[in-house]
Amino acid sequence: MNENSITKIEGRAVFVPGDDVDTDRIIPARFMKCITFDGLGEFLFYDVRYKEDGSKKEHNLNDERFSEATIIVGGNNFGCGSSREHAPQSIQKAGFNAVIAGSFAEIFFGNSTNLGVVCVVVGDDDRKQIADLIDKQPELVVSIDLEALKVNIGEYSFDCLIKQDARKSLLEGSFDALSELLEGNSEVDTVVSGLHYIND
Amino acid sequence: MGKTLFEKVWDAHSVKTLSNGQTQLLIGTHLIHEVTSPQAFGMLRERGLSVRFPKRTFATVDHIVPTNEAVEPYSDSLAQGMIEELRNNCVENDITFFDTNTGHQGIVHIVGPEQGITQPGTTIACGDSHTSTHGAFGAIAFGIGTSQVRDVLATQTIALNELKVRRINVNGKLAPGVYAKDVILHIIRTLGTNGGTGFAYEYGGEVFDGFSMEERMTVCNMSIEGGARVGYVNPDDITFEYLKGRKYCPKDADFDQAVECWRNFASDADCQYDDVVTINASEIQPTVTWGITPGQGIGINECIPTIESGETQSARASIAEALDHMSFEGGSELKGKKIDVAFLGSCTNGRLSDLKEVAHYLKGKKVAEGVKAIVVPGSQVVAKIAKSLGLDEIFTEAGFEWRGAGCSMCLAMNPDKLIGNQLCASSSNRNFKGRQGSPTGRTLLMSPIMVAAAAITGEVSDAREIFEF
Numbered sequence: 001m002n003e004n005s006i007t008k009i010e011g012r013a014v015f016v017p018g019d020d021v022d023t024d025r026i027i028p029a030r031f032m033k034c035i036t037f038d039g040l041g042e043f044l045f046y047d048v049r050y051k052e053d054g055s056k057k058e059h060n061l062n063d064e065r066f067s068e069a070t071i072i073v074g075g076n077n078f079g080c081g082s083s084r085e086h087a088p089q090s091i092q093k094a095g096f097n098a099v100i101a102g103s104f105a106e107i108f109f110g111n112s113t114n115l116g117v118v119c120v121v122v123g124d125d126d127r128k129q130i131a132d133l134i135d136k137q138p139e140l141v142v143s144i145d146l147e148a149l150k151v152n153i154g155e156y157s158f159d160c161l162i163k164q165d166a167r168k169s170l171l172e173g174s175f176d177a178l179s180e181l182l183e184g185n186s187e188v189d190t191v192v193s194g195l196h197y198i199n200d
Numbered sequence: 201m202g203k204t205l206f207e208k209v210w211d212a213h214s215v216k217t218l219s220n221g222q223t224q225l226l227i228g229t230h231l232i233h234e235v236t237s238p239q240a241f242g243m244l245r246e247r248g249l250s251v252r253f254p255k256r257t258f259a260t261v262d263h264i265v266p267t268n269e270a271v272e273p274y275s276d277s278l279a280q281g282m283i284e285e286l287r288n289n290c291v292e293n294d295i296t297f298f299d300t301n302t303g304h305q306g307i308v309h310i311v312g313p314e315q316g317i318t319q320p321g322t323t324i325a326c327g328d329s330h331t332s333t334h335g336a337f338g339a340i341a342f343g344i345g346t347s348q349v350r351d352v353l354a355t356q357t358i359a360l361n362e363l364k365v366r367r368i369n370v371n372g373k374l375a376p377g378v379y380a381k382d383v384i385l386h387i388i389r390t391l392g393t394n395g396g397t398g399f400a401y402e403y404g405g406e407v408f409d410g411f412s413m414e415e416r417m418t419v420c421n422m423s424i425e426g427g428a429r430v431g432y433v434n435p436d437d438i439t440f441e442y443l444k445g446r447k448y449c450p451k452d453a454d455f456d457q458a459v460e461c462w463r464n465f466a467s468d469a470d471c472q473y474d475d476v477v478t479i480n481a482s483e484i485q486p487t488v489t490w491g492i493t494p495g496q497g498i499g500i501n502e503c504i505p506t507i508e509s510g511e512t513q514s515a516r517a518s519i520a521e522a523l524d525h526m527s528f529e530g531g532s533e534l535k536g537k538k539i540d541v542a543f544l545g546s547c548t549n550g551r552l553s554d555l556k557e558v559a560h561y562l563k564g565k566k567v568a569e570g571v572k573a574i575v576v577p578g579s580q581v582v583a584k585i586a587k588s589l590g591l592d593e594i595f596t597e598a599g600f601e602w603r604g605a606g607c608s609m610c611l612a613m614n615p616d617k618l619i620g621n622q623l624c625a626s627s628s629n630r631n632f633k634g635r636q637g638s639p640t641g642r643t644l645l646m647s648p649i650m651v652a653a654a655a656i657t658g659e660v661s662d663a664r665e666i667f668e669f
């Protein structure tokens with residue numbers, strides 16, 4: 001464990017309905033014309049939140065009651081589509097640090113974990129109940145307990161799942177793999193020496 | 201027991217097991233473009249790290265390049281900033297850059313194979329989910345995020361979980377008018393947009409054995425739309441023939457030696473797959489998407505599903521959402537819907553064979569009045585060869601706009617965009633809401649020949665009724 005270690009996420013939550021919420025929806029491509037990730041938070045779910053004339057659409061993400069949310073509750077196959085890290089970056093920069101969904105697209109899951117954005121899987125019925133609970137009482141605190149693998153809200157407790165390796169690196173605070181990868185430098189040379197296409 | 205190609209390549213590139221149980225995997229070939237790499241170079245600078253193997257990274261610019269404006273500075277200053285940033289990063293780090301003035305610039309997934317950088321038995325990564333395209337050569341090719349682009353630059357490795365392998369056989373023969381694009385749209389429709397999660401897809405069977413490299417690339421390209429991060433075809437003589445003489449491939453005796461080595465990477469006859477799916481080629485129809493995920497595809501003569509046809513609550517909600525966005529009625533025919541735009545291009549179908557095939561049938565025909573039709577070669581090399589064959593003239597005579605190489609209308613990072621709720625017949629790979637630049641724009645994914653048929657008739661059409669196959 002180190003200072004980056006993430007064992008528990010606590011905060012209010014907001015329900016973002018729909019399956020197959022893709023990365024273009026999370027951050028439309030036109031906002032990726034940038035050379036840093038700074039400022040991406042503003043454009044999170046932009047077309048979900050705004051009409052073409054710039055006025056706000058009716059959506060939980062625009063609802064004052066959920067303005068303090070730091071956890072997103074979503075559907076199945078969340079984050080499908082592109083490998084753009086702009087998606088989890090915009091989620092994080094908009095102040096969210098976890099997503100609870102029915103399933104995640106693989107690259108999105110990996111990108112999120114690398115940033116310390118916690119992605120856990122909760123079954124459809126349980127998620128529906130969570131969505132109902134926060135809709136009735138937006139001030140309820142949702143807590144994601146990575147040690148016990150539970151999502152707790154009010155008096156309710158639901159099982160959640162997360163890939164073993166991701167859980168371990170979040171708990172140990174080693175989710176940014178770079179330092180550990182750098183330690184492997186000499187082993188890398190050995191593997192490289194066995195691969196012709198890299199040497200020639 | 202034998203091994204799959206995936207296992208062989210994985211084993212040859214495994215560096216070690218990391219503390220969380222993931223594998224540190226060597227990435228032999230790294231491709232970068234202007235959208236997902238600048239932040240990675242920024243992170244390197246912040247940590248005082250340098251690029252470990254600069255010769256193993258190759259760069260091109262594709263997403264933001266305007267296709268109707270060749271001279272810099274581009275009218276979009278943000279786009280100009282991005283191309284300059286990439287240029288500087290490449291110079292500073294001694295990375296090969298297929299810049300716009302080299303004659304080799306193009307969409308990253310077209311440039312890699314074209315230059316012979318994409319080779320069998322290798323690992324390839326790029327900050328782009330359609331990196332799966334390169335699997336057509338028997339490479340294991342991953343789309344990665346920007347932090348991983350940083351990892352590859354700094355260490356030539358990334359942390360990954362080993363994937364399971366699903367073999368997808370397509371046996372029999374495709375009917376005339378049915379193309380590689382229809383095969384992959386059919387596979388995604390059958391297995392679902394998240395059916396491939398945790399899997400590498402190995403494509404094989406008679407149809408793939410007979411496919412050209414470009415057709416194999418079209419299928420592998422869209423593996424990610426089926427949820428599979430990796431898709432590949434075992435290398436064979438068709439692969440080696442394609443690679444022979446390409447710039448970054450070994451030459452002469454070295455090439456023959458390389459072929460021997462590449463051949464050995466193919467899956468062994470007695471290997472074990474985690475799953476096997478078999479599809480009969482004769483079932484595959486020209487397939488078109490009607491909704492907002494690539495899995496929402498139907499045969500051209502089927503009707504758009506009704507909400508009630510969804511088997512679960514969430515399936516019904518997805519259909520309802522898609523029908524709403526597309527302004528389609530459940531149960532109605534897709535055929536006959538008026539289109540506004542026809543887009544031929546992208547890393548799925550912007551290759552020479554796509555343009556050639558369409559031009560062959562387009563000759564002497566005219567784009568319907570009121571339809572904006574554009575054709576965008578996937579690379580400068582494709583454009584050059586196409587021109588030398590006179591394809592550009594066939595397209596322009598028919599009423600298509602002939603453009604410069606780039607991603608163009610596949611996504612909204614350059615001036616080529618849908619306007620309002622225009623309906624676009626597109627040879628690209630994603631029909632997500634807003635994908636083509638207008639939040640209310642509507643995309644129908646289909647094969648290039650179906651795009652041509654729609655362009656000519658002004659409505660979604662069965663190409664088999666328009667052209668003689």
Ligand code: SF4
Binds near residue numbers: 262328547548606
């Ligand atoms: S053509 Fe489309 S899918 Fe392919 S790399 Fe460009 S934007 Fe991505």
